[in-house]
Structures are given as structure tokens and as C-alpha cells.
Amino acid sequence: xxxxxxxxxxxxxxxxxxxxxxxxxxxxxxxxxxxxxxxxxxxxxxxxxxxxxxxxxxxxxxxxxxxxxxxxxxxxxxxxxxxxxxxxxxxxxxxxxxxxxxxxxxxxxxxxxxxxxxxxxxxxxxxxxxxxxxxxxxxxxxxxxxxxxxxxxxxxxxxxxxxxxxxxxxxxxxxxxxxxxxxxxxxxxxxxxxxxxxxxxxxxxxxxxxxxxxxxxxxxxxxxxxxxxxxxxxxxxxxxxxxxxxxxxxxxxxxxxxxxxxxxxxxxxxxxxxxxxxxxxxxxxxxxxxxxxxxxxxxxxxxxxxxxxxxxxxxxxxxxxxxxxxxxxxxxxxxxxxxxxxxxxxxxxxxxxxxxxxxxxxxxxxxxxxxxxxxxxxxxxxxxxxxxxxxxxxxxxxxxxxxxxxxxxxxxxxxxxxxxxxxxxxxxxxxxxxxxxxxxxxxxxxxxxxxxxxxxxxxxxxxxxxxxxxxxxxxxxxxxxxxxxxxxxxxxxxxxxxx
Amino acid sequence: xxxxxxxxxxxxxxxxxxxxxxxxxxxxxxxxxxxxxxxxxxxxxxxxxxxxxxxxxxxxxxxxxxxxxxxxxxxxxxxxxxxxxxxxxxxxxxxxxxxxxxxxxxxxxxxxxxxxxxxxxxxxxxxxxxxxx
Numbered sequence: 001x002x003x004x005x006x007x008x009x010x011x012x013x014x015x016x017x018x019x020x021x022x023x024x025x026x027x028x029x030x031x032x033x034x035x036x037x038x039x040x041x042x043x044x045x046x047x048x049x050x051x052x053x054x055x056x057x058x059x060x061x062x063x064x065x066x067x068x069x070x071x072x073x074x075x076x077x078x079x080x081x082x083x084x085x086x087x088x089x090x091x092x093x094x095x096x097x098x099x100x101x102x103x104x105x106x107x108x109x110x111x112x113x114x115x116x117x118x119x120x121x122x123x124x125x126x127x128x129x130x131x132x133x134x135x136x137x138x139x140x141x142x143x144x145x146x147x148x149x150x151x152x153x154x155x156x157x158x159x160x161x162x163x164x165x166x167x168x169x170x171x172x173x174x175x176x177x178x179x180x181x182x183x184x185x186x187x188x189x190x191x192x193x194x195x196x197x198x199x200x201x202x203x204x205x206x207x208x209x210x211x212x213x214x215x216x217x218x219x220x221x222x223x224x225x226x227x228x229x230x231x232x233x234x235x236x237x238x239x240x241x242x243x244x245x246x247x248x249x250x251x252x253x254x255x256x257x258x259x260x261x262x263x264x265x266x267x268x269x270x271x272x273x274x275x276x277x278x279x280x281x282x283x284x285x286x287x288x289x290x291x292x293x294x295x296x297x298x299x300x301x302x303x304x305x306x307x308x309x310x311x312x313x314x315x316x317x318x319x320x321x322x323x324x325x326x327x328x329x330x331x332x333x334x335x336x337x338x339x340x341x342x343x344x345x346x347x348x349x350x351x352x353x354x355x356x357x358x359x360x361x362x363x364x365x366x367x368x369x370x371x372x373x374x375x376x377x378x379x380x381x382x383x384x385x386x387x388x389x390x391x392x393x394x395x396x397x398x399x400x401x402x403x404x405x406x407x408x409x410x411x412x413x414x415x416x417x418x419x420x421x422x423x424x425x426x427x428x429x430x431x432x433x434x435x436x437x438x439x440x441x442x443x444x445x446x447x448x449x450x451x452x453x454x455x456x457x458x459x460x461x462x463x464x465x466x467x468x469x470x471x472x473x474x475x476x477x478x479x480x481x482x483x484x485x486x487x488x489x490x491x492x493x494x495x496x497x498x499x
Numbered sequence: 500x501x502x503x504x505x506x507x508x509x510x511x512x513x514x515x516x517x518x519x520x521x522x523x524x525x526x527x528x529x530x531x532x533x534x535x536x537x538x539x540x541x542x543x544x545x546x547x548x549x550x551x552x553x554x555x556x557x558x559x560x561x562x563x564x565x566x567x568x569x570x571x572x573x574x575x576x577x578x579x580x581x582x583x584x585x586x587x588x589x590x591x592x593x594x595x596x597x598x599x600x601x602x603x604x605x606x607x608x609x610x611x612x613x614x615x616x617x618x619x620x621x622x623x624x625x626x627x628x629x630x631x632x
Binding site: 290293294296297298300301302304305335338 | 518520521524527594595596614615616617618
């Protein structure tokens with residue numbers, strides 16, 4: 001029994017042991033019968049001096065926090081058993097603070113006890129326990145499992161949550177091929193190949209794949225992520241990662257996709273039917289205006305002859321001339337409708353068009369035809385677009401013709417053709433400092449035969465901007481205007497994706 | 500010049516028109532431009548018959564494109580294929596502005612593509628262009 005510390009001390013004198021305890025830098029105390037003696041470190045730990053806590057009863061009452069059952073009984077039991085192992089107890093210090101202390105005791109008649117303050121260690125352990133619990137809870141709530149795959153041993157371990165997601169239990173073999181077995185047969189080869197590729201490149205595992213759960217044969221979608229852990233040489237030795245059940249999200253996605261597809265089909269269907277009826281309408285306008293032309297020309301012909309025949313009679317000749325005039329107006333309207341319906345029906349022939357050149361020539365022509373006008377014409381050079389040249393010519397004809405017309409009352413007229421590049425989108429514009437218009441009526445601009453100015457003020461067919469809008473729309477673009485009464489107007493247009 | 504050689508030969512016109520009103524208007528314009536020798540046919544096959552018949556050859560064919568039986572476009576093609584009528588001066592009379600038609604007519608070397616109604620002034624101008632004013 002030489003090694004038993006409880007009996008070992010009995011060979012030493014009580015005085016020697018007390019002196020030893022007193023000198024110890026570690027907190028320690030001696031229980032001698034009912035009396036108690038603390039060393040300096042123990043006094044410092046508890047905050048109580050030997051005078052304040054002189055008996056074991058006082059020690060138990062003042063310092064030791066109660067435990068389940070009786071502390072004294074526990075002490076007597078341990079003492080009888082020779083204090084087989086240290087025990088942790090919560091103590092209350094003199095300042096009211098609590099600390100966790102590990103008590104290591106030995107002795108028979110006198111009991112010698114060393115105290116280790118383990119408060120910080122206990123706290124850290126508790127924290128670790130808490131965060132582990134939190135992690136488990138997070139995995140459970142987030143439907144997320146974790147795994148660790150040892151590549152050389154071809155063996156993976158997994159969290160309980162992961163086993164639940166995969167529908168396996170502890171007895172399921174956890175190897176690479178058993179993982180492949182869980183994967184849906186249609187994705188199995190693809191996933192095996194995927195793993196091979198990321199292993200070779202030491203890349204992240206990041207993939208959604210279908211599995212068939214062994215426990216119930218149900219198909220589920222999982223989202224797996226993983227990172228290779230490499231050895232010093234940079235070769236992957238392990239992969240740790242997560243698995244999430246994303247079946248519900250996948251189902252929602254599929255539903256959204258199906259819904260979108262249905263919507264797209266519906267839109268395409270409606271667009272097609274709209275285009276069809278538009279084409280029918282354009283065809284009808286074309287046919288009707290075509291048919292109207294012949295009788296109108298006859299009215300014109302006969303009224304002209306009538307005017308000539310009745311030269312003597314002022315009144316009849318006047319009426320004949322009015323018939324002819326009206327029929328010419330009628331013809332102009334019919335021709336306009338015919339042209340607009342042609343614009344809707346004709347095929348576009350797209351090519352690169354030199355818009356700057358086109359605009360400059362048009363302005364030169366307008367100036368040559370109207371030598372009495374002084375107009376400062378400003379054309380930004382080098383503007384090109386992919387468009388139908390014939391239609392763009394007609395479009396600029398109308399926009400520049402309008403600018404020319406509406407600046408006729410401004411002696412310092414200025415007409416500008418240019419290009420803005422706003423957010424990568426090309427916006428072409430024709431700007432003038434002419435009569436302008438009230439923006440309140442801007443919507444009416446593009447409707448055929450709508451006028452913002454009185455008939456006599458500025459002559460025209462009333463379809464110029466309707467023509468422009470149709471041409472721009474045919475190119476997939478938009479046209480809009482900014483204007484102020486008396487201060488000019490700017491017409492902007494885009495030409496869709498092609499330009 | 501023709502005046503110095505004596506009496507001017509009358510200009511003979513073949514008018515191909517199926518609508519009575521349009522025929523009236525065209526004849527009025529032709530007559531007021533001084534043309535008296537006007538023969539009228541009312542469909543495409545009559546045009547071709549007339550041109551291959553014994554009647555004197557016209558100096559000018561005034562052709563409506565929309566004719567019954569053989570339409571004006573086909574008449575134009577056949578007239579141009581025939582060596583005897585290849586150089587016959589032709590004026591197209593139409594109430595439409597169809598660009599396709601204009602193109603066909605241009606290819607067949609016509610003198611003009613005239614929108615109805617035809618007027619005396621237009622006829623006079625045409626005659627000057629074929630050297631018969």
C-alpha cells in the first residue's frame with residue numbers, strides 16, 4: 001500500500017504537512033477533524049481568511065454551493081473510498097462571484113485538498129457544447145447534413161441529418177460507389193464524371209443532383225457542396241462538405257418554369273394572332289384604298305372636263321372645280337392609307353445605312369428647293385445604322401421635312417441631326433428651333449390625319465409622323481418627341497437591337 | 500419638218516380599256532390633243548388580235564393594266580416578244596401606283612406609266628416624246 005497517498009501522508013508529521021500546504025503556490029487546504037486551514041492561495045481564491053472560515057461546517061455553508069443531496073455525506077463517502085477521483089464544485093467567493101473549482105483530495109485523519117480554478121475551462125467547454133448543439137440544430141432546421149470523405153481509405157462519415165436526407169442508416173456502407181448507388185440512375189455517370197473532373201482540378205464540389213432514397217425509394221433533389229483538403233504536396237486527401245435537401249425548391253422552380261413557359265406560349269400565341277389581324281387589317285386597307293382609286297380618278301376626270309365645258313358659266317365651273325378639288329383630297333387620303341398599309345406589309349431589307357449622308361443630302365435638297373430660306377443645317381458625321389435604306393430615307397424625309405416646314409417662320413432657323421449614346425443604346429434625333437407644339441397633345445402626333453397646327457398654317461398630308469412611327473416600329477425601335485410651343489421640337493428615335 | 504412635206508399623217512392610237520367611263524375620259528383627252536384615229540379594244544386578247552390583224556398598225560398603244568381575259572402585264576410581255584411589235588410605243592394607264600407594276604413596265608421599255616385620269620396636256624406631251632406632235 002506504499003503508493004496510496006491517503007496512507008502515505010500518515011508517515012509525515014502533521015506540522016510538516018501543514019508547512020508544506022502553507023508554502024504551496026496552488027490553492028490548498030487541510031481539514032483536520034472539524035477544523036480547516038487554508039493556505040494563502042486558497043484564501044485568495046475564495047476571498048475568505050482563515051479567521052472567517054475556521055470550521056468545515058462554515059466552509060460548507062459559506063463557500064460551497066449546494067448540490068443534489070448532502071455535501072457532507074458525499075465528502076464522507078469519498079473519504080471512505082480514499083478520494084478516488086477529483087470532483088468539480090461550484091463555489092461562492094466572498095465577493096459573491098461564482099467559480100467552478102476542481103477539488104483533488106487525499107488523506108485519512110487529516111484531509112489535504114488542492115483546488116484548481118477551472119471556471120474558464122468549464123465555460124469554454126460549455127460554449128463548445130452549445131455551439132455544437134447550435135450547429136446540429138442549424139443542420140436540422142436547414143435540412144443540411146455534413147460529410148467527411150477520406151479519399152485514400154474510400155470512406156465517408158456523415159452527420160445524422162445527412163443520413164436522414166440520403167435515407168440511409170448507420171449500417172449503410174459509406175464508400176464512393178455506395179454514394180453513386182444513392183444517385184438517380186440517370187445522373188449517376190454524370191456525377192461520377194463530375195467528381196473525377198473536380199478531383200483532378202482540385203475544385204469545389206457544387207452541384208444539385210437527384211437521388212433515390214434507399215429507405216423509401218423516393219426521388220429527392222439534393223444540393224451538395226464540398227471542399228478538398230490537401231496534403232503538404234497539394235494532393236487532395238479528404239473532402240468535407242454539406243448536403244441539403246432542395247426538393248421543395250426544385251419543385252417550386254419547375255412550377256415557375258412551367259408557368260413561364262406557358263406564359264411565353266400564350267404571349268407568342270396572342271402576338272401571332274395580333275400580327276395576323278394587323279396584317280389582315282393592313283391588307284384590307286390596301287385593298288380598299290386600291291379599289292377606291294379607280295372611281296376617284298373618274299370623278300377627277302369628269303369634273304375636269306365639266307369645268308372646261310362650262311367655262312362660260314361661272315357657277316357651274318366653280319362647282320366643277322370644287323368637285324375636282326375634293327376628289328384630289330380624297331385621293332390624297334386614299335394614297336396615304338395605301339402607303340401606310342404598304343409600310344406594314346412590306347419586307348424589310350436590312351443593310352448598313354449612312355444616315356448622316358442621307359440627312360445631309362435631304363437638307364441640301366430642301367435648301368435648293370427653297371432658296372428664299374436661310375437654315376443652319378448641322379449634321380453629325382459618320383452616323384450609320386443597320387436598317388432598310390428605302391424606309392430610312394422616307395423616315396428622314398418626313399422628320400427633316402417637318403423640321404424644315406415648322407422653322408419656316410424663324411429667320412434664324414437651325415436644324416440638327418445627331419446621335420446620343422445613352423447607356424449603350426443609340427438614340428438618333430432631329431432637332432429644330434421652329435414652331436414646336438404643346439406636349440399635352442404629343443400622343444396625337446403619330447395618329448394618321450391628326451394635326452396639332454391649323455390646316456392652312458403648315459401644309460401637309462397629316463401622315464408624316466404616322467409614317468415615321470410605322471417605319472421605326474417596323475425596325476423594332478421607338479420614336480418620341482420633346483417640344484415647347486414657339487421653341488422648337490426634337491424627335492428622338494431608336495432602331496431596335498439591329499443597330 | 501413634216502409640215503414641209505405636206506399633209507401630216509394622222510396619229511393612230513389603239514386604246515385598250517375595259518371601263519366605259521375610263522374609255523370616255525381617255526378618248527376625250529386624245530381627241531382634245533388632236534387625235535382622231537382611235538381604235539378601242541376591251542380586253543387583252545383583242546389587243547393581240549388587233550396587232551396581228553390587217554388593220555393599220557397604231558403609232559401608240561394606250562394600255563390599261565387591268566384587262567379581262569389576258570391582263571395588261573401579259574399583253575405587254577407578248578407584244579415585246581413579237582419582233583413586229585417590239586418597238587411599238589406603249590403608254591400604261593393605271594389607277595394604282597403599284598411599284599411592282601411600275602418595275603415590270605419599265606423592264607418592257609414603255610414610254611410612260613400614267614396615273615388616271617389621262618388629260619389632253621398629258622397626251623400632247625406624250626406625242627412630242629414620240630416625235631408626232
